[in-house]
Amino acid sequence: MNEALISAQGICKDYLGVRVLDHVDIDGAPGQVHGIIGENGAGKSTLMKILAGFAQPTEGSVVFRGKPVVIAGPIAAKEMGISMIHQELNLIPDLTVYENIFLGKELVQGNGLLDKKAMIEETRSLLAKVGESGTDPRASITNLSVAKKQMVEIAKALSNDSKVLIMDEPTAVLTDNEIEILFASIRQLKEKGVVIFYISHRLKEVKQICDTVTVLRDGRRISTGNVCDVAEEDMARLMVGRELRELYPAKVVPGDDVVLDVQNLSIPGVIQDVSFQLRKGEILGFSGLVGSGRTELMEALVGLRHKAPGCSISVMGKQVGIGQYGDAIRNHIVYLSEDRKRTGLIVDMNITENITIVSLANYCHPLVDRKAEGRTAAKYAQAFDIRCKSVTELVRYLSGGNQQKVSLAKAMEVEPEIMILDEPTRGIDINTKQMIYRFINDLAKQGKSCIVISSELPEIVGLCDHVAVMRGGQLAGFVHGKDVNEEDIMFLATGVKKGVPAHAC
Amino acid sequence: MPAKISLKDRISNFNIEKYGPFLALAVLLLIMLVLQPQFFKINNVVNVLKQVSYMGCIAVGMTFVIITGGIDLSVGSMAAMTGGLMLVTTNHFNGSIPSIILALVAGCALAVGCGWAVGTLTTKGRIAPFIVTLGTGAIYRSIVLQAANGGEFRGATETYPVIGQGSFLGIPYAIFVFLAFAVVCHIILNNTRLGRYMYAVGSNEDVARYSAIKTDRIKIVAYMILGFGVFLMALMFSSRINAVSSSNFGAGLELDAIAAVVIGGTSMKGGRGWIWGTVVGVIILGVVGSMLNWLNVSAYLQGAVKGLVIIAAVLVQRGRGEVK
Numbered sequence: 001m002n003e004a005l006i007s008a009q010g011i012c013k014d015y016l017g018v019r020v021l022d023h024v025d026i027d028g029a030p031g032q033v034h035g036i037i038g039e040n041g042a043g044k045s046t047l048m049k050i051l052a053g054f055a056q057p058t059e060g061s062v063v064f065r066g067k068p069v070v071i072a073g074p075i076a077a078k079e080m081g082i083s084m085i086h087q088e089l090n091l092i093p094d095l096t097v098y099e100n101i102f103l104g105k106e107l108v109q110g111n112g113l114l115d116k117k118a119m120i121e122e123t124r125s126l127l128a129k130v131g132e133s134g135t136d137p138r139a140s141i142t143n144l145s146v147a148k149k150q151m152v153e154i155a156k157a158l159s160n161d162s163k164v165l166i167m168d169e170p171t172a173v174l175t176d177n178e179i180e181i182l183f184a185s186i187r188q189l190k191e192k193g194v195v196i197f198y199i200s201h202r203l204k205e206v207k208q209i210c211d212t213v214t215v216l217r218d219g220r221r222i223s224t225g226n227v228c229d230v231a232e233e234d235m236a237r238l239m240v241g242r243e244l245r246e247l248y249p250a251k252v253v254p255g256d257d258v259v260l261d262v263q264n265l266s267i268p269g270v271i272q273d274v275s276f277q278l279r280k281g282e283i284l285g286f287s288g289l290v291g292s293g294r295t296e297l298m299e300a301l302v303g304l305r306h307k308a309p310g311c312s313i314s315v316m317g318k319q320v321g322i323g324q325y326g327d328a329i330r331n332h333i334v335y336l337s338e339d340r341k342r343t344g345l346i347v348d349m350n351i352t353e354n355i356t357i358v359s360l361a362n363y364c365h366p367l368v369d370r371k372a373e374g375r376t377a378a379k380y381a382q383a384f385d386i387r388c389k390s391v392t393e394l395v396r397y398l399s400g401g402n403q404q405k406v407s408l409a410k411a412m413e414v415e416p417e418i419m420i421l422d423e424p425t426r427g428i429d430i431n432t433k434q435m436i437y438r439f440i441n442d443l444a445k446q447g448k449s450c451i452v453i454s455s456e457l458p459e460i461v462g463l464c465d466h467v468a469v470m471r472g473g474q475l476a477g478f479v480h481g482k483d484v485n486e487e488d489i490m491f492l493a494t495g496v497k498k499g500v501p502a503h504a505c
Numbered sequence: 506m507p508a509k510i511s512l513k514d515r516i517s518n519f520n521i522e523k524y525g526p527f528l529a530l531a532v533l534l535l536i537m538l539v540l541q542p543q544f545f546k547i548n549n550v551v552n553v554l555k556q557v558s559y560m561g562c563i564a565v566g567m568t569f570v571i572i573t574g575g576i577d578l579s580v581g582s583m584a585a586m587t588g589g590l591m592l593v594t595t596n597h598f599n600g601s602i603p604s605i606i607l608a609l610v611a612g613c614a615l616a617v618g619c620g621w622a623v624g625t626l627t628t629k630g631r632i633a634p635f636i637v638t639l640g641t642g643a644i645y646r647s648i649v650l651q652a653a654n655g656g657e658f659r660g661a662t663e664t665y666p667v668i669g670q671g672s673f674l675g676i677p678y679a680i681f682v683f684l685a686f687a688v689v690c691h692i693i694l695n696n697t698r699l700g701r702y703m704y705a706v707g708s709n710e711d712v713a714r715y716s717a718i719k720t721d722r723i724k725i726v727a728y729m730i731l732g733f734g735v736f737l738m739a740l741m742f743s744s745r746i747n748a749v750s751s752s753n754f755g756a757g758l759e760l761d762a763i764a765a766v767v768i769g770g771t772s773m774k775g776g777r778g779w780i781w782g783t784v785v786g787v788i789i790l791g792v793v794g795s796m797l798n799w800l801n802v803s804a805y806l807q808g809a810v811k812g813l814v815i816i817a818a819v820l821v822q823r824g825r826g827e828v829k
Binding site (some may be wrong): 194304324325326328329335337342343344346347348353357358360361364366367368381410 | 535609692695696697698700701702704706708709713714715716717718719776777
């Protein structure tokens, strides 16, 4: 193994009086892909932010090229050749692809004006390197899919001529195909001697792409070793600190009553003629590739998007009009959005205020009864094991998993009969995942009905008895019972095989 | 959790963003105590409060608009238009009690209606509030100028001025109106659904929409509350001086009001702020103005000092704010 190019030594970080990193050491050698795994809140992102200059350690030091250094900020880090690709993408939506890539390092002609031609050309070759030659450098970021944005971020990091590249959950929004392209670029970088830190929840990928893996738990380094010496199960065990029990609970057999009947739902240009039914006590999966229209479909269903006329929705056998989200809530349908930060929670409000925001009318007589609100929040904090100092803590300071628990509490507060969960386990740790699976399962046992949208096939297969697969804004078909397996769903999602027609189920 | 908190923790946990304005006011008063103890004579204190209570009504209303992420630059001209309407109405009916009631209803309807119009244009019409109110402000002002033929409306009754010139226990009604409005607004903002939704809309409009909040309606109501504040100001001030100058009435008021809100710790980005902060901001502006008079600072320079106070207040708040 080469000498370490960068190493963190005895790093501690206190955040608002809480120690989130406790004497962590980590090394990165040229040409090494160093996987960093751990549950949410284990301190992975914080550690990486310290290396990339976004945060300063409370104790400990960073050694770069054999010398202790202070990485004062992201610009200093960039000058040293350290780049980080964040979990939440950092692109400016109103600028074009090439403008984003050259942001802060624009090429200038001799006369002082921008050399757009050169920047566009260079962007084109960078995009080609990450397999995105189809993307126009002059396209606006707003118009790109999440996966394409991710690839642009990677191209941007490449353009920095980075010596150290930190990737925080780079594959969370990518399809298998795109992951392969990403891995190919990682391997190229590796050959050039770049140090790569790779944070992921997907152990399979860590096994596939990393050389070394470090496990963090509760802010401490638990172990560092060669990837080939550690099995996936061992990684999971080290992360959790105890044996993992069965991840998915036994499936629930749904009843016969149809609680939700959707006919001919269309969104011009996005969704064509989707019809499906949901039964009492059913967990209906919605699968499909990113961009297949699952989220848009559900948002239209609950009144968060305009639907084309001609759609009919019945709840418990009664036809209802859902023009805005309030109508869905009145019909006991609740939607848990996939994007916690953008549409799920108000991070600058506290836990209590977030939980009661939809059901606030129940606490107003006519002034808000804060004590009653607090009791409700405390009840959920206990039931869902929301880890916080108090229920008046701002949501901003919670880990992803705990934020998701707050979202669940917020949704449960309106006493839904039908719950639509969009990517309920995205970016959260395995313990919380298991908790959420149990929670969904319990809901079904109580006779409530759930729709689960997920890009993680094992999750759909493990939870659902009945799965709708979408492709290109249409229902590609359904699979159910024994046929619920990853291959059959993938065939439908990619259009290799035709499914059972929608109305036959 | 043990309730005991050490003094050191208390100091380091001190919420400067929230209580900073109180601290600043205390410092100002302390300086005055040393330099000019006469400042604390009851007459002078009442006078200072009276001077700022007019602008204060607007600042309190403006707090709602800024918390929801908006701004209103047309309040000064709106006040002139509203005050003018009320004067003309009472004059027309010779100042009988019914005519005063009619004037109040008309003035209130006009100001709240203007708030509704601005709110609707920014939400349904999707125009930035800065632009909308730049436009409406120009429209209001020119309507008043046209109606008064460039001069001023004069009160011709004996009843109307009683509202603005009267007092109770030696304290002018204007101060009561300002404080009562602040108390009501504080309760709305802190203890009602509407208030909570305003913070939600200002903090993250998308999440608010995904929480079944009618975001447009909330924003429009914020502008309507501000309209009501403008009505109160127009009523108290036009009846105090018993005249409305078509070119001067309310001029520059929007900037003082916004300054008071910002000094009080309300974030211009929306989602954060509180009424008592604004009230303190209003009083700070009043104390600074009065202080400069006592210290014989040239009237021309007073604007500069005010500007410095505003910038300093924001700097202090940002200094301790979160570094992104």
